[in-house]
Amino acid sequence: MKALFKDHLEKRMDRLEEALTLFKLDGLVLSAGSEGHYYQDDQAFPFRTNHHFRHYCPVEGAGHAIVLAPGRKPLLCYFCPDDFWYEHSPLGEPFWIDAFDVKTFGSQESLWKELSGYGSFGYLGPDKEQAIGAGLQVVPESFEHHMNWYR
Numbered sequence: 001m002k003a004l005f006k007d008h009l010e011k012r013m014d015r016l017e018e019a020l021t022l023f024k025l026d027g028l029v030l031s032a033g034s035e036g037h038y039y040q041d042d043q044a045f046p047f048r049t050n051h052h053f054r055h056y057c058p059v060e061g062a063g064h065a066i067v068l069a070p071g072r073k074p075l076l077c078y079f080c081p082d083d084f085w086y087e088h089s090p091l092g093e094p095f096w097i098d099a100f101d102v103k104t105f106g107s108q109e110s111l112w113k114e115l116s117g118y119g120s121f122g123y124l125g126p127d128k129e130q131a132i133g134a135g136l137q138v139v140p141e142s143f144e145h146h147m148n149w150y151r
Contacts, residue, residue: 001095009074009099012056015150017070023122023143027069029115029136031125035062052124052144055151058096063108065125066100067118075101077114082106 016028033050037043047062056074057066063079078091091102105111115134122139123131124147131138 002098005096006099009056013068013070013074016068016147019143019146019150020070020122022146023139025120025122025137025139027067027072027118027121028139029118029121029123029125029131030056030066030068031123031127031131032059032064033062033126050125051151052147057100058094059091063111065111065115067115067121069121073101074099075103077111078102078104079108079111080104080106 020026020028030053031050032053033047035044035047038045049060049062053064053066056068057064057076059076059078061079063081065077065079067075067077080090090104091097103114105114112130112134115131115136119135119137121136122143123136124139124144125131128138
């Protein structure tokens with residue numbers, strides 16, 4: 001299983017490098033997505049992880065991000081809130097964990113502070129305003145179309 005995932009990730013990184021070169025970006029920050037809530041309610045509606053994120057990393061849940069750059073091991077920014085109200089658990093040792101450097105964040109603020117260090121990277125995900133605030137470049141729609149084609 002580890003060998004298959006390693007091959008899969010290498011192929012994804014090759015395709016990503018082509019896209020980054022084409023769009024003149026140093027790397028890509030992929031968001032798993034954000035949790036949404038029902039109007040005037042504290043209950044979240046069912047969450048589904050961003051398909052681009054899932055194509056690189058099989059972790060479930062909202063709030064995570066992956067930092068991808070050619071020639072570097074992907075960095076998984078794992079969101080595990082420091083709050084008992086949320087149901088995020090520590091990662092443990094899944095079969096794919098060795099393919100990533102992993103940093104765990106207890107708050108979205110600390111995670112976005114980490115991402116702000118990647119100003120020459122593109123951002124693909126739903127939190128465009130927050131990404132711009134962190135100094136990331138929101139990728140053009142054509143970049144996402146390119147990614148969709150090879151997914």
